[in-house]
Amino acid sequence: MSDVVTMRDVVVIGGGCYGTFYAAQLSKALTKGKARFRKVIVVDRDPRCRARLELGEAPERAFVESDWTAYFDAFLGEAAPARPGEPQDYIVPSPLMPHLMCEWVVRRARTRWPARAVAIAPVPGTLGTPYDRAAPAPDHTRYVSFADWICPTHCVEPAVCPAIGRPRTWEMSEAVAELAGRLRGAGEPVSGPALFVCRHHVFGVGTFAVDAVLAGDALVAAAGASGEPASVLIGTVSSCHGRPLPPMTPAERSAILRHARDLFNAGDYWLAHEALETVWRSIIREDEAAVWQGLIQAAAALLHRERGNDHGVEVVGGAALAKLGGPQRPDVEFDTVTFRAQLARALTGEGDPPRLEFRADDRPQPGS
Structure with missing residues:
Protein backbone atom coordinates (compact mmCIF):
# COMPACT_ATOMS: atom_id res chain seq x y z
CA MET A 1 0.00 0.00 0.00
CA ARG A 243 -15.34 22.13 18.42
CA PRO A 244 -12.80 23.51 19.23
CA LEU A 245 -9.93 22.89 21.66
CA PRO A 246 -11.39 23.57 25.11
CA PRO A 247 -10.71 26.85 26.90
CA MET A 248 -8.36 26.48 29.86
CA THR A 249 -9.34 27.18 33.45
CA PRO A 250 -8.38 30.52 35.06
CA ALA A 251 -5.81 28.75 37.26
CA GLU A 252 -4.22 27.03 34.25
CA ARG A 253 -4.14 30.29 32.33
CA SER A 254 -2.56 32.19 35.23
CA ALA A 255 0.17 29.58 35.67
CA ILE A 256 1.01 29.53 31.97
CA LEU A 257 1.10 33.33 31.79
CA ARG A 258 3.53 33.55 34.70
CA HIS A 259 5.69 30.92 33.04
CA ALA A 260 5.57 32.76 29.70
CA ARG A 261 6.52 36.04 31.37
CA ASP A 262 9.50 34.47 33.14
CA LEU A 263 10.73 32.81 29.95
CA PHE A 264 10.31 35.96 27.88
CA ASN A 265 12.07 38.23 30.35
CA ALA A 266 14.93 35.71 30.63
CA GLY A 267 15.42 35.91 26.86
CA ASP A 268 14.13 32.38 26.19
CA TYR A 269 12.03 33.64 23.31
CA TRP A 270 11.36 30.30 21.65
CA LEU A 271 10.04 28.71 24.84
CA ALA A 272 8.08 31.88 25.63
CA HIS A 273 6.60 31.67 22.12
CA GLU A 274 5.41 28.12 22.85
CA ALA A 275 3.91 29.09 26.22
CA LEU A 276 2.08 32.09 24.78
CA GLU A 277 0.79 29.94 21.94
CA THR A 278 -0.81 27.61 24.49
CA VAL A 279 -2.92 30.52 25.74
CA TRP A 280 -3.65 31.73 22.21
CA ARG A 281 -4.96 28.30 21.20
CA SER A 282 -7.57 28.42 23.98
CA ILE A 283 -9.13 31.73 22.92
CA ILE A 284 -12.32 31.87 20.87
CA ARG A 285 -12.77 35.62 20.29
CA GLU A 286 -10.83 36.68 17.21
CA ASP A 287 -10.10 40.23 18.39
CA GLU A 288 -8.57 39.01 21.65
CA ALA A 289 -6.68 36.25 19.85
CA ALA A 290 -5.03 38.82 17.57
CA VAL A 291 -3.35 40.52 20.54
CA TRP A 292 -1.94 37.23 21.78
CA GLN A 293 -0.73 36.50 18.28
CA GLY A 294 1.06 39.85 18.40
CA LEU A 295 2.87 38.81 21.58
CA ILE A 296 3.83 35.51 19.97
CA GLN A 297 5.14 37.32 16.91
CA ALA A 298 7.08 39.69 19.16
CA ALA A 299 8.89 36.71 20.66
CA ALA A 300 9.61 35.38 17.17
CA ALA A 301 10.89 38.78 16.00
CA LEU A 302 13.27 39.04 18.95
CA LEU A 303 14.52 35.54 18.18
CA HIS A 304 15.17 36.67 14.59
CA ARG A 305 16.99 39.71 16.02
CA GLU A 306 19.28 37.48 18.07
CA ARG A 307 20.06 35.41 15.00
CA GLY A 308 20.79 38.42 12.81
CA ASN A 309 17.84 37.80 10.50
CA ASP A 310 16.98 41.38 9.54
CA HIS A 311 14.24 40.33 7.13
CA GLY A 312 12.54 38.26 9.82
CA VAL A 313 12.78 41.16 12.26
CA GLU A 314 11.18 43.52 9.76
CA VAL A 315 8.36 41.24 8.63
CA VAL A 316 7.43 39.46 11.86
CA GLY A 317 8.21 42.46 14.05
CA GLY A 318 6.05 44.70 11.89
CA ALA A 319 3.18 42.22 12.13
CA ALA A 320 3.57 42.13 15.92
CA LEU A 321 3.46 45.92 16.22
CA ALA A 322 0.34 46.04 14.05
CA LYS A 323 -1.51 43.49 16.16
CA LEU A 324 -0.45 45.13 19.43
CA GLY A 325 -1.62 48.59 18.37
CA GLY A 326 -4.51 50.32 20.02
CA PRO A 327 -5.58 50.69 23.64
CA GLN A 328 -5.05 48.14 26.38
CA ARG A 329 -7.59 45.31 26.23
CA PRO A 330 -9.13 44.46 29.62
CA ASP A 331 -9.16 40.74 28.76
CA VAL A 332 -5.38 40.61 28.17
CA GLU A 333 -3.45 40.35 31.42
CA PHE A 334 -0.17 41.78 30.11
CA ASP A 335 0.52 45.51 29.73
CA THR A 336 0.57 45.61 25.93
CA VAL A 337 0.79 49.40 25.57
CA THR A 338 4.12 49.70 27.39
CA PHE A 339 5.32 46.47 25.83
CA ARG A 340 4.61 47.68 22.30
CA ALA A 341 6.50 50.93 22.85
CA GLN A 342 9.51 49.01 24.17
CA LEU A 343 9.30 46.52 21.29
CA ALA A 344 9.24 49.29 18.68
CA ARG A 345 12.43 50.80 20.11
CA ALA A 346 14.16 47.42 20.41
CA LEU A 347 13.40 46.40 16.83
CA THR A 348 15.07 49.56 15.53
CA GLY A 349 18.10 49.07 17.77
CA GLU A 350 17.25 52.04 19.95
CA GLY A 351 16.47 50.22 23.18
CA ASP A 352 16.77 47.07 25.23
CA PRO A 353 14.47 44.10 24.60
CA PRO A 354 10.96 44.68 25.93
CA ARG A 355 9.79 43.12 29.16
CA LEU A 356 6.55 41.23 29.42
CA GLU A 357 4.78 42.42 32.57
CA PHE A 358 1.31 42.06 33.99
CA ARG A 359 -0.92 45.10 34.15
CA ALA A 360 -0.78 46.82 37.52
CA ASP A 361 -4.41 45.89 38.15
CA ASP A 362 -4.04 42.29 37.00
CA ARG A 363 -0.95 40.96 38.73
CA PRO A 364 -1.43 37.44 40.10
CA GLN A 365 -1.65 37.33 43.86
CA PRO A 366 0.95 35.30 45.77
CA GLY A 367 0.04 31.64 45.67
CA SER A 368 -2.54 32.14 42.92
Whole structure:
Protein backbone atom coordinates (compact mmCIF):
# COMPACT_ATOMS: atom_id res chain seq x y z
CA MET A 1 0.00 0.00 0.00
CA SER A 2 1.34 3.43 -0.93
CA ASP A 3 2.24 5.81 1.86
CA VAL A 4 1.72 8.82 -0.41
CA VAL A 5 -1.32 10.92 0.54
CA THR A 6 -3.26 11.98 -2.55
CA MET A 7 -5.54 15.01 -2.49
CA ARG A 8 -6.88 17.46 -5.02
CA ASP A 9 -7.10 20.98 -3.56
CA VAL A 10 -6.39 21.71 0.11
CA VAL A 11 -7.98 24.80 1.67
CA VAL A 12 -6.11 26.21 4.66
CA ILE A 13 -8.32 28.39 6.85
CA GLY A 14 -6.34 31.44 7.93
CA GLY A 15 -2.91 32.71 7.01
CA GLY A 16 -1.64 33.38 10.53
CA CYS A 17 0.70 31.33 12.67
CA TYR A 18 -1.17 28.06 12.24
CA GLY A 19 -1.98 28.53 8.57
CA THR A 20 1.65 29.35 7.84
CA PHE A 21 2.76 26.16 9.57
CA TYR A 22 0.19 24.02 7.77
CA ALA A 23 0.95 25.45 4.32
CA ALA A 24 4.69 25.02 4.86
CA GLN A 25 4.25 21.43 6.04
CA LEU A 26 2.15 20.56 3.01
CA SER A 27 4.86 21.95 0.73
CA LYS A 28 7.45 19.85 2.55
CA ALA A 29 5.29 16.76 2.16
CA LEU A 30 4.97 17.46 -1.56
CA THR A 31 8.72 17.97 -1.97
CA LYS A 32 9.54 14.77 -0.09
CA GLY A 33 7.08 12.74 -2.12
CA LYS A 34 4.75 12.08 0.81
CA ALA A 35 1.79 13.99 -0.62
CA ARG A 36 0.33 14.78 -4.01
CA PHE A 37 -2.11 17.61 -4.57
CA ARG A 38 -3.01 20.21 -7.15
CA LYS A 39 -3.01 23.33 -5.00
CA VAL A 40 -2.92 24.59 -1.42
CA ILE A 41 -5.27 27.56 -1.07
CA VAL A 42 -4.71 29.82 1.94
CA VAL A 43 -7.78 31.93 2.76
CA ASP A 44 -7.33 35.09 4.82
CA ARG A 45 -8.93 38.51 4.67
CA ASP A 46 -5.54 40.16 5.25
CA PRO A 47 -3.63 40.58 1.96
CA ARG A 48 -0.43 40.76 4.02
CA CYS A 49 -1.10 37.75 6.19
CA ARG A 50 1.88 35.98 7.70
CA ALA A 51 1.67 33.00 5.34
CA ARG A 52 1.82 35.24 2.30
CA LEU A 53 4.73 37.28 3.63
CA GLU A 54 6.78 34.30 4.78
CA LEU A 55 5.92 31.67 2.16
CA GLY A 56 4.82 33.64 -0.88
CA GLU A 57 3.13 32.45 -4.03
CA ALA A 58 4.28 29.15 -5.53
CA PRO A 59 3.10 26.79 -8.27
CA GLU A 60 1.48 24.61 -5.60
CA ARG A 61 0.24 27.47 -3.39
CA ALA A 62 -2.30 30.25 -3.88
CA PHE A 63 -3.74 32.93 -1.61
CA VAL A 64 -7.32 34.14 -1.55
CA GLU A 65 -8.12 37.44 0.13
CA SER A 66 -11.58 36.86 1.51
CA ASP A 67 -13.75 36.62 4.57
CA TRP A 68 -14.13 32.94 5.47
CA THR A 69 -17.92 33.05 5.30
CA ALA A 70 -17.97 34.53 1.80
CA TYR A 71 -15.28 32.13 0.62
CA PHE A 72 -17.07 29.00 1.77
CA ASP A 73 -20.41 30.19 0.43
CA ALA A 74 -18.79 30.27 -3.01
CA PHE A 75 -16.41 27.32 -2.68
CA LEU A 76 -18.79 24.83 -1.06
CA GLY A 77 -21.77 26.12 -3.01
CA GLU A 78 -20.07 25.04 -6.24
CA ALA A 79 -18.47 21.86 -4.89
CA ALA A 80 -19.55 18.36 -5.85
CA PRO A 81 -18.59 15.03 -4.27
CA ALA A 82 -15.51 13.44 -5.77
CA ARG A 83 -16.15 10.69 -8.28
CA PRO A 84 -15.06 7.15 -7.38
CA GLY A 85 -11.32 6.83 -7.71
CA GLU A 86 -10.73 10.59 -7.89
CA PRO A 87 -8.89 12.53 -5.16
CA GLN A 88 -10.99 14.61 -2.80
CA ASP A 89 -10.70 18.23 -1.75
CA TYR A 90 -9.79 18.82 1.90
CA ILE A 91 -10.09 21.61 4.45
CA VAL A 92 -7.45 22.35 7.08
CA PRO A 93 -9.24 23.97 10.04
CA SER A 94 -7.72 26.47 12.42
CA PRO A 95 -7.98 25.96 16.19
CA LEU A 96 -9.27 29.53 16.40
CA MET A 97 -11.92 29.39 13.72
CA PRO A 98 -15.63 29.62 14.55
CA HIS A 99 -17.89 26.70 13.70
CA LEU A 100 -17.66 27.55 10.00
CA MET A 101 -18.98 24.32 8.53
CA CYS A 102 -22.03 24.28 10.79
CA GLU A 103 -22.66 27.92 9.94
CA TRP A 104 -22.51 27.09 6.22
CA VAL A 105 -24.95 24.20 6.59
CA VAL A 106 -27.34 26.48 8.51
CA ARG A 107 -27.13 29.18 5.84
CA ARG A 108 -27.88 26.55 3.19
CA ALA A 109 -30.92 25.38 5.15
CA ARG A 110 -32.25 28.93 5.48
CA THR A 111 -31.82 29.47 1.75
CA ARG A 112 -33.48 26.13 1.02
CA TRP A 113 -36.47 26.83 3.28
CA PRO A 114 -36.90 30.62 3.47
CA ALA A 115 -40.35 30.34 5.05
CA ARG A 116 -39.26 27.97 7.82
CA ALA A 117 -37.51 28.70 11.10
CA VAL A 118 -33.95 27.35 11.09
CA ALA A 119 -32.10 27.82 14.36
CA ILE A 120 -29.16 26.47 16.34
CA ALA A 121 -30.43 24.86 19.53
CA PRO A 122 -28.59 23.57 22.62
CA VAL A 123 -27.44 19.95 22.36
CA PRO A 124 -29.26 17.89 25.02
CA GLY A 125 -27.81 14.91 26.83
CA THR A 126 -24.35 14.16 28.17
CA LEU A 127 -21.24 12.73 26.57
CA GLY A 128 -19.42 11.82 29.76
CA THR A 129 -16.32 13.83 28.84
CA PRO A 130 -14.20 15.57 31.51
CA TYR A 131 -14.65 18.88 29.72
CA ASP A 132 -18.15 19.87 28.62
CA ARG A 133 -19.24 23.49 28.23
CA ALA A 134 -21.91 25.24 26.16
CA ALA A 135 -21.73 28.71 24.70
CA PRO A 136 -24.61 31.05 25.62
CA ALA A 137 -27.47 31.86 23.26
CA PRO A 138 -27.69 32.42 20.38
CA ASP A 139 -24.49 30.43 19.72
CA HIS A 140 -25.23 27.26 21.73
CA THR A 141 -22.03 25.58 20.48
CA ARG A 142 -21.09 22.70 22.78
CA TYR A 143 -17.38 22.42 23.59
CA VAL A 144 -16.32 18.95 24.70
CA SER A 145 -13.03 17.16 25.21
CA PHE A 146 -11.76 13.89 26.58
CA ALA A 147 -8.65 15.77 27.73
CA ASP A 148 -8.53 17.44 31.12
CA TRP A 149 -4.92 18.42 30.49
CA ILE A 150 -3.20 20.89 28.15
CA CYS A 151 -2.51 19.06 24.89
CA PRO A 152 0.78 19.41 22.99
CA THR A 153 0.78 21.89 20.14
CA HIS A 154 0.03 20.22 16.78
CA CYS A 155 -0.78 16.90 18.44
CA VAL A 156 -1.73 14.29 15.82
CA GLU A 157 -3.75 12.30 18.39
CA PRO A 158 -1.82 9.03 18.03
CA ALA A 159 -2.80 5.68 19.53
CA VAL A 160 -0.70 6.49 22.61
CA CYS A 161 -1.60 9.89 24.06
CA PRO A 162 1.61 11.95 24.34
CA ALA A 163 0.23 14.01 27.22
CA ILE A 164 -0.38 11.09 29.59
CA GLY A 165 1.77 8.37 28.00
CA ARG A 166 -1.09 5.86 27.88
CA PRO A 167 -3.18 4.33 25.08
CA ARG A 168 -5.93 6.57 23.75
CA THR A 169 -9.11 4.64 24.53
CA TRP A 170 -11.55 7.33 23.43
CA GLU A 171 -12.93 8.49 20.09
CA MET A 172 -15.09 11.62 19.94
CA SER A 173 -16.94 10.69 16.74
CA GLU A 174 -18.12 7.47 18.37
CA ALA A 175 -19.20 9.33 21.51
CA VAL A 176 -21.25 11.83 19.49
CA ALA A 177 -22.84 9.05 17.43
CA GLU A 178 -23.77 7.24 20.65
CA LEU A 179 -25.31 10.45 22.01
CA ALA A 180 -27.44 10.79 18.88
CA GLY A 181 -28.57 7.20 19.30
CA ARG A 182 -29.53 7.78 22.94
CA LEU A 183 -31.49 10.89 22.01
CA ARG A 184 -33.42 9.00 19.33
CA GLY A 185 -34.05 6.20 21.81
CA ALA A 186 -35.57 8.76 24.17
CA GLY A 187 -37.95 9.94 21.47
CA GLU A 188 -36.03 13.00 20.26
CA PRO A 189 -36.43 13.60 16.48
CA VAL A 190 -32.68 13.78 15.93
CA SER A 191 -30.98 12.90 12.66
CA GLY A 192 -27.27 12.40 12.20
CA PRO A 193 -24.79 13.12 13.45
CA ALA A 194 -23.25 15.05 10.59
CA LEU A 195 -19.61 15.04 11.63
CA PHE A 196 -16.67 16.85 10.09
CA VAL A 197 -13.87 14.77 11.55
CA CYS A 198 -10.40 16.29 11.51
CA ARG A 199 -7.71 13.61 11.19
CA HIS A 200 -3.96 13.84 10.88
CA HIS A 201 -3.27 13.60 7.17
CA VAL A 202 0.42 14.24 6.56
CA PHE A 203 3.37 15.96 8.27
CA GLY A 204 1.36 17.21 11.25
CA VAL A 205 -1.52 18.63 9.20
CA GLY A 206 -5.07 17.68 10.14
CA THR A 207 -7.89 17.85 7.60
CA PHE A 208 -11.47 16.89 6.96
CA ALA A 209 -12.89 16.14 3.53
CA VAL A 210 -15.10 18.55 1.61
CA ASP A 211 -17.22 15.49 0.80
CA ALA A 212 -18.03 15.20 4.52
CA VAL A 213 -19.35 18.76 4.57
CA LEU A 214 -21.46 18.13 1.47
CA ALA A 215 -22.78 14.95 3.08
CA GLY A 216 -23.74 16.95 6.16
CA ASP A 217 -25.65 19.42 4.00
CA ALA A 218 -27.41 16.52 2.26
CA LEU A 219 -28.33 15.02 5.63
CA VAL A 220 -29.96 18.29 6.71
CA ALA A 221 -31.84 18.49 3.40
CA ALA A 222 -33.14 14.94 3.83
CA ALA A 223 -34.13 15.51 7.47
CA GLY A 224 -36.20 18.55 6.57
CA ALA A 225 -37.65 17.29 3.31
CA SER A 226 -40.98 16.24 4.84
CA GLY A 227 -41.71 19.72 6.13
CA GLU A 228 -42.10 18.40 9.68
CA PRO A 229 -39.95 19.74 12.56
CA ALA A 230 -36.57 18.04 12.60
CA SER A 231 -33.22 18.28 14.37
CA VAL A 232 -29.77 17.36 13.09
CA LEU A 233 -26.78 16.92 15.36
CA ILE A 234 -23.76 18.60 13.72
CA GLY A 235 -20.18 18.56 14.96
CA THR A 236 -16.64 19.41 13.98
CA VAL A 237 -14.52 16.97 15.94
CA SER A 238 -11.21 15.19 16.18
CA SER A 239 -10.49 12.01 18.09
CA CYS A 240 -10.17 13.90 21.38
CA HIS A 241 -12.05 17.17 21.03
CA GLY A 242 -15.31 18.59 19.81
CA ARG A 243 -15.34 22.13 18.42
CA PRO A 244 -12.80 23.51 19.23
CA LEU A 245 -9.93 22.89 21.66
CA PRO A 246 -11.39 23.57 25.11
CA PRO A 247 -10.71 26.85 26.90
CA MET A 248 -8.36 26.48 29.86
CA THR A 249 -9.34 27.18 33.45
CA PRO A 250 -8.38 30.52 35.06
CA ALA A 251 -5.81 28.75 37.26
CA GLU A 252 -4.22 27.03 34.25
CA ARG A 253 -4.14 30.29 32.33
CA SER A 254 -2.56 32.19 35.23
CA ALA A 255 0.17 29.58 35.67
CA ILE A 256 1.01 29.53 31.97
CA LEU A 257 1.10 33.33 31.79
CA ARG A 258 3.53 33.55 34.70
CA HIS A 259 5.69 30.92 33.04
CA ALA A 260 5.57 32.76 29.70
CA ARG A 261 6.52 36.04 31.37
CA ASP A 262 9.50 34.47 33.14
CA LEU A 263 10.73 32.81 29.95
CA PHE A 264 10.31 35.96 27.88
CA ASN A 265 12.07 38.23 30.35
CA ALA A 266 14.93 35.71 30.63
CA GLY A 267 15.42 35.91 26.86
CA ASP A 268 14.13 32.38 26.19
CA TYR A 269 12.03 33.64 23.31
CA TRP A 270 11.36 30.30 21.65
CA LEU A 271 10.04 28.71 24.84
CA ALA A 272 8.08 31.88 25.63
CA HIS A 273 6.60 31.67 22.12
CA GLU A 274 5.41 28.12 22.85
CA ALA A 275 3.91 29.09 26.22
CA LEU A 276 2.08 32.09 24.78
CA GLU A 277 0.79 29.94 21.94
CA THR A 278 -0.81 27.61 24.49
CA VAL A 279 -2.92 30.52 25.74
CA TRP A 280 -3.65 31.73 22.21
CA ARG A 281 -4.96 28.30 21.20
CA SER A 282 -7.57 28.42 23.98
CA ILE A 283 -9.13 31.73 22.92
CA ILE A 284 -12.32 31.87 20.87
CA ARG A 285 -12.77 35.62 20.29
CA GLU A 286 -10.83 36.68 17.21
CA ASP A 287 -10.10 40.23 18.39
CA GLU A 288 -8.57 39.01 21.65
CA ALA A 289 -6.68 36.25 19.85
CA ALA A 290 -5.03 38.82 17.57
CA VAL A 291 -3.35 40.52 20.54
CA TRP A 292 -1.94 37.23 21.78
CA GLN A 293 -0.73 36.50 18.28
CA GLY A 294 1.06 39.85 18.40
CA LEU A 295 2.87 38.81 21.58
CA ILE A 296 3.83 35.51 19.97
CA GLN A 297 5.14 37.32 16.91
CA ALA A 298 7.08 39.69 19.16
CA ALA A 299 8.89 36.71 20.66
CA ALA A 300 9.61 35.38 17.17
CA ALA A 301 10.89 38.78 16.00
CA LEU A 302 13.27 39.04 18.95
CA LEU A 303 14.52 35.54 18.18
CA HIS A 304 15.17 36.67 14.59
CA ARG A 305 16.99 39.71 16.02
CA GLU A 306 19.28 37.48 18.07
CA ARG A 307 20.06 35.41 15.00
CA GLY A 308 20.79 38.42 12.81
CA ASN A 309 17.84 37.80 10.50
CA ASP A 310 16.98 41.38 9.54
CA HIS A 311 14.24 40.33 7.13
CA GLY A 312 12.54 38.26 9.82
CA VAL A 313 12.78 41.16 12.26
CA GLU A 314 11.18 43.52 9.76
CA VAL A 315 8.36 41.24 8.63
CA VAL A 316 7.43 39.46 11.86
CA GLY A 317 8.21 42.46 14.05
CA GLY A 318 6.05 44.70 11.89
CA ALA A 319 3.18 42.22 12.13
CA ALA A 320 3.57 42.13 15.92
CA LEU A 321 3.46 45.92 16.22
CA ALA A 322 0.34 46.04 14.05
CA LYS A 323 -1.51 43.49 16.16
CA LEU A 324 -0.45 45.13 19.43
CA GLY A 325 -1.62 48.59 18.37
CA GLY A 326 -4.51 50.32 20.02
CA PRO A 327 -5.58 50.69 23.64
CA GLN A 328 -5.05 48.14 26.38
CA ARG A 329 -7.59 45.31 26.23
CA PRO A 330 -9.13 44.46 29.62
CA ASP A 331 -9.16 40.74 28.76
CA VAL A 332 -5.38 40.61 28.17
CA GLU A 333 -3.45 40.35 31.42
CA PHE A 334 -0.17 41.78 30.11
CA ASP A 335 0.52 45.51 29.73
CA THR A 336 0.57 45.61 25.93
CA VAL A 337 0.79 49.40 25.57
CA THR A 338 4.12 49.70 27.39
CA PHE A 339 5.32 46.47 25.83
CA ARG A 340 4.61 47.68 22.30
CA ALA A 341 6.50 50.93 22.85
CA GLN A 342 9.51 49.01 24.17
CA LEU A 343 9.30 46.52 21.29
CA ALA A 344 9.24 49.29 18.68
CA ARG A 345 12.43 50.80 20.11
CA ALA A 346 14.16 47.42 20.41
CA LEU A 347 13.40 46.40 16.83
CA THR A 348 15.07 49.56 15.53
CA GLY A 349 18.10 49.07 17.77
CA GLU A 350 17.25 52.04 19.95
CA GLY A 351 16.47 50.22 23.18
CA ASP A 352 16.77 47.07 25.23
CA PRO A 353 14.47 44.10 24.60
CA PRO A 354 10.96 44.68 25.93
CA ARG A 355 9.79 43.12 29.16
CA LEU A 356 6.55 41.23 29.42
CA GLU A 357 4.78 42.42 32.57
CA PHE A 358 1.31 42.06 33.99
CA ARG A 359 -0.92 45.10 34.15
CA ALA A 360 -0.78 46.82 37.52
CA ASP A 361 -4.41 45.89 38.15
CA ASP A 362 -4.04 42.29 37.00
CA ARG A 363 -0.95 40.96 38.73
CA PRO A 364 -1.43 37.44 40.10
CA GLN A 365 -1.65 37.33 43.86
CA PRO A 366 0.95 35.30 45.77
CA GLY A 367 0.04 31.64 45.67
CA SER A 368 -2.54 32.14 42.92
